[in-house]
Amino acid sequence: MEKELLYKYIDGRTSEAEEQAVVDWLQADPGHQQELNALWFVHNTTLVNAQRPESRPMPAARPH
Numbered sequence: 001m002e003k004e005l006l007y008k009y010i011d012g013r014t015s016e017a018e019e020q021a022v023v024d025w026l027q028a029d030p031g032h033q034q035e036l037n038a039l040w041f042v043h044n045t046t047l048v049n050a051q052r053p054e055s056r057p058m059p060a061a062r063p064h
Helices: 003-011 016-028 030-049
Strands: none
Touching: 003 016, 003 030, 016 030
């Protein structure tokens, strides 16, 4: 499976046909889920650690 399509899937930007292709790929081999999970982890880690523009500082945590 092309990583570009998997990243589109992670971002929720796939068409119905693309989403079905990813689902079929996931169902074909349990190892595929591990591959997707690894990409998802990298994607989320990248988002969390990305530098924020100076004009939009990270919001302060709200007290519980």
